[in-house]
Structure formats: C-alpha cells, structure tokens
Amino acid sequence: MGRLSMTVMAAVLCTYLFFRWLPPLEPFSLAQFLTGLLFSPLRTWLAFACFLLGAAANGALIRTVIIGSGRLLFGRRFRVGEWLMSMAALSHFYWAFRFHWQTAALFFVFSFFYGMMTLRERRLTEGGRL
Numbered sequence: 001m002g003r004l005s006m007t008v009m010a011a012v013l014c015t016y017l018f019f020r021w022l023p024p025l026e027p028f029s030l031a032q033f034l035t036g037l038l039f040s041p042l043r044t045w046l047a048f049a050c051f052l053l054g055a056a057a058n059g060a061l062i063r064t065v066i067i068g069s070g071r072l073l074f075g076r077r078f079r080v081g082e083w084l085m086s087m088a089a090l091s092h093f094y095w096a097f098r099f100h101w102q103t104a105a106l107f108f109v110f111s112f113f114y115g116m117m118t119l120r121e122r123r124l125t126e127g128g129r130l
Contacts, residue, residue: 014054
C-alpha cells in the first residue's frame, strides 16, 4: 500500500501541476506559446516533466483498476483496497476535464495507453507466453 499511496500522490500532484504550469491555452496562439517558452522556460519544461510523470503514474493506476476489474469479473482473488484506492484516485480526472477538457482528454489518452503497454509487458514476463 505504501507504493500505491506514493503513486496516487504523484498522479494527483503531477496532474495539478501540469495544468497549473501549462501556458494559457484559450485562445491558443503559437506566438504567445513560444514567447512563454522563451521567457519562462523553467515553468514550461516543468509542465512537460509533470505531464510525463503524471501520465506514468496515472497509467499505473489505470493498470491496477483494469487488472482488478478483470479479476473481479472472472471470480479470481485480488486486493480490494488497492483496487478501490486506484479507482478513487482516478477521480481527479473529473477536475481536469472541468478545467480544460481537450488537454485532459489528451492527458488521459496518454495515461491509458501507457497503462495498457505496461499491462501487456507485465503479462508477457509473468507467464513467458502470450
């Protein structure tokens, strides 16, 4: 549970900081974006770093939810507390979608695909076959 709680904190914090440090998006202007990147590069690069870390942390949570749901459907044993905590932690996407839905959708898609890639890799290494 310690690693899961750290993953939850990283996911929520990185999602918040990504949206907080992201340059203004409405209305999007390439000149304004490049000016922001030029005059405050640390803020923009930190937003990009939070995007990558947040996508990885959210991907791990999504992987945990999918594995738990699959085990629940097939009647196999799983960790209920870990599954519920991961589902509850993913509720921060509600806030993200309320803030800016296009960016949140992109963030969720990257997180989802990262979670699916790690799920597939984990399955291959556990059983050694497809």
